[in-house]
Amino acid sequence: MTTRAPVLIVGSMAFDDLELPTGTFRNTVGGSATYASFAASTFTEVRTVAVVGEDFPQDVLRSLETRGVQTKAIERAAGKTFRWAGRYDADLVGRTTLDTQLNVFADFQPKIPADFGESPVILLGNIHPALQSSVLDGCASPRLVVADTMNFWIQGEPAKLGEMLKRAHVLIINDEEARELSGIHNIRKAAADIRKRGPHTLIIKRGEHGALLFDEVGIFAVPGFPLEDVVDPTGAGDSFAGGFVGYVAAHLEKNGATERTLRHAMLYGTATASFCVEGVGTAKVEPLVSSDVEARVAQIRALFDLPR
Amino acid sequence: MTTRAPVLIVGSMAFDDLELPTGTFRNTVGGSATYASFAASTFTEVRTVAVVGEDFPQDVLRSLETRGVQTKAIERAAGKTFRWAGRYDADLVGRTTLDTQLNVFADFQPKIPADFGESPVILLGNIHPALQSSVLDGCASPRLVVADTMNFWIQGEPAKLGEMLKRAHVLIINDEEARELSGIHNIRKAAADIRKRGPHTLIIKRGEHGALLFDEVGIFAVPGFPLEDVVDPTGAGDSFAGGFVGYVAAHLEKNGATERTLRHAMLYGTATASFCVEGVGTAKVEPLVSSDVEARVAQIRALFDLPR
Numbered sequence: 001m002t003t004r005a006p007v008l009i010v011g012s013m014a015f016d017d018l019e020l021p022t023g024t025f026r027n028t029v030g031g032s033a034t035y036a037s038f039a040a041s042t043f044t045e046v047r048t049v050a051v052v053g054e055d056f057p058q059d060v061l062r063s064l065e066t067r068g069v070q071t072k073a074i075e076r077a078a079g080k081t082f083r084w085a086g087r088y089d090a091d092l093v094g095r096t097t098l099d100t101q102l103n104v105f106a107d108f109q110p111k112i113p114a115d116f117g118e119s120p121v122i123l124l125g126n127i128h129p130a131l132q133s134s135v136l137d138g139c140a141s142p143r144l145v146v147a148d149t150m151n152f153w154i155q156g157e158p159a160k161l162g163e164m165l166k167r168a169h170v171l172i173i174n175d176e177e178a179r180e181l182s183g184i185h186n187i188r189k190a191a192a193d194i195r196k197r198g199p200h201t202l203i204i205k206r207g208e209h210g211a212l213l214f215d216e217v218g219i220f221a222v223p224g225f226p227l228e229d230v231v232d233p234t235g236a237g238d239s240f241a242g243g244f245v246g247y248v249a250a251h252l253e254k255n256g257a258t259e260r261t262l263r264h265a266m267l268y269g270t271a272t273a274s275f276c277v278e279g280v281g282t283a284k285v286e287p288l289v290s291s292d293v294e295a296r297v298a299q300i301r302a303l304f305d306l307p308r
Numbered sequence: 309m310t311t312r313a314p315v316l317i318v319g320s321m322a323f324d325d326l327e328l329p330t331g332t333f334r335n336t337v338g339g340s341a342t343y344a345s346f347a348a349s350t351f352t353e354v355r356t357v358a359v360v361g362e363d364f365p366q367d368v369l370r371s372l373e374t375r376g377v378q379t380k381a382i383e384r385a386a387g388k389t390f391r392w393a394g395r396y397d398a399d400l401v402g403r404t405t406l407d408t409q410l411n412v413f414a415d416f417q418p419k420i421p422a423d424f425g426e427s428p429v430i431l432l433g434n435i436h437p438a439l440q441s442s443v444l445d446g447c448a449s450p451r452l453v454v455a456d457t458m459n460f461w462i463q464g465e466p467a468k469l470g471e472m473l474k475r476a477h478v479l480i481i482n483d484e485e486a487r488e489l490s491g492i493h494n495i496r497k498a499a500a501d502i503r504k505r506g507p508h509t510l511i512i513k514r515g516e517h518g519a520l521l522f523d524e525v526g527i528f529a530v531p532g533f534p535l536e537d538v539v540d541p542t543g544a545g546d547s548f549a550g551g552f553v554g555y556v557a558a559h560l561e562k563n564g565a566t567e568r569t570l571r572h573a574m575l576y577g578t579a580t581a582s583f584c585v586e587g588v589g590t591a592k593v594e595p596l597v598s599s600d601v602e603a604r605v606a607q608i609r610a611l612f613d614l615p616r
Binding site for chain 2: 185187188210219221229263302
């Protein structure tokens with residue numbers, strides 16, 4: 001018996017200036033919480049904790065609300081919204097950060113409303129690990145804590161990151177980050193090392209090559225879905241995480257998420273991310289409906305359907 | 309009803325000087341036909357066509373024979389055996405060719421004994437495409453022709469390669485080669501383009517990320533098997549090809565290989581390649597037995613076993 005539980009998402013909301021092979025797109029709405037919230041809202045109720053500046057468009061918040069996202073903890077602070085500018089290589093794999101302006105995000109202190117603190121599933125987007133821990137301090141007894149992080153914190157805040165990891169059940173990072181966090185090149189050994197630091201489940205994202213899940217049961221691999229047209233990889237990882245937690249929250253068991261649910265959630269995260277990269281910014285994630293994702297999940301399952 | 313058919317393998321036999329992170333290994337026996345023949349002989353009878361110099365060790369030929377490889381078309385020519393020297397990066401992904409000495413391989417003209425020409429499955433290893441075509445001229449009516457090639461021929465001999473491709477049923481290359489051959493970056497579009505040039509099935513190897521098969525039915529993805537200890541990637545692609553054709557030949561239907569058989573063969577190729585990289589040179593492929601491969605195939609299948 002599973003229940004459709006709400007998910008709490010904390011992360012950034014941003015403007016992105018994107019230099020893509022297909023053109024330059026300025027003031028594109030982005031940020032980890034934005035992508036993840038649109039993604040998760042395809043599956044369940046979302047409660048978003050973030051900060052935006054005075055310049056952030058109200059209609060994006062309204063669009064989130066029409067999808068069942070509670071936006072009351074998206075603080076509107078005096079000043080400008082976080083801004084990131086980047087240029088992608090022709091292959092859409094490599095990218096260079098051209099500019100980062102933290103703006104109102106520099107003083108972000110997530111405030112968790114009491115009812116949000118009861119959320120059974122938490123997605124800690126890629127923010128300072130001390131802030132990730134402070135979010136958990138504001139949560140009663142989450143059944144599943146899913147966290148993201150990046151090289152910047154692995155290098156700069158290893159102690160704070162270590163404390164956060166002890167409280168996370170699932171960590172979602174890419175292979176380079178897994179190697180850096182563990183100090184081990186071999187991905188299987190790196191995964192074993194990281195799982196000793198707290199998370200019982202490690203998910204390693206590998207871009208177009210899909211994702212690997214490591215847990216007590218073993219290893220589960222989902223291939224990337226080979227797309228005909230990749231437009232903009234920005235937010236793919238956040239859309240994966242959002243689709244993943246959204247599916248998990250929508251299929252939560254009394255004691256948390258089963259290994260079965262986490263494996264199925266890998267497919268839904270992969271499917272959601274595959275839509276994300278087909279459009280610029282959140283264009284293809286914002287209108288996603290369940291039937292779109294189900295159809296793509298069926299296509300992904302067909303990729304590893306071995307005839308008997 | 310399937311029959312265990314023999315497979316004809318043509319390619320190089322070589323000495324490799326390998327600079328690996330774990331040490332330098334000189335005069336390691338290698339070459340595409342060597343790896344592929346050891347690999348395929350786990351599954352069926354192999355007939356190898358190649359050339360070696362006076363310095364090539366007789367005991368390697370004997371080792372092939374004890375595994376059921378017919379070596380009568382391995383010509384021993386006056387002069388030295390083909391030699392390749394390479395240095396691998398610490399991550400064992402990148403590699404630099406330090407030296408190539410063609411030696412007796414420079415004048416290699418494959419001679420196909422009449423009984424070998426009746427082989428129903430052919431693996432055309434990575435040699436000059438005109439030689440690959442000449443091998444097919446010596447074959448009666450193969451039911452499945454599997455070919456390999458590389459950037460050197462894609463750039464240097466596009467017309468000869470085009471002629472060979474018209475006669476190949478399955479092409480096995482890596483993603484970089486697929487992009488170069490088609491002139492298309494997107495892997496799905498590149499596959500569609502290449503499949504119009506002759507091969508009904510394209511297999512794209514992606515190293516540690518596994519392999520993709522494109523055919524009329526759709527796309528099939530096999531994940532790479534995450535190993536704890538990768539020692540030497542040399543010959544992994546040839547071992548994949550050898551395991552693949554060996555399995556196909558051992559399960560051949562009257563009209564050739566079914567889509568089902570080709571998909572299962574992807575697992576056996578992947579399993580065989582995963583053993584290859586666990587040892588230096590052919591060390592782990594040479595003693596392979598069927599039960600080793602079956603056990604590894606079961607582990608690979610578990611990677612994408614989605615609980616119902």
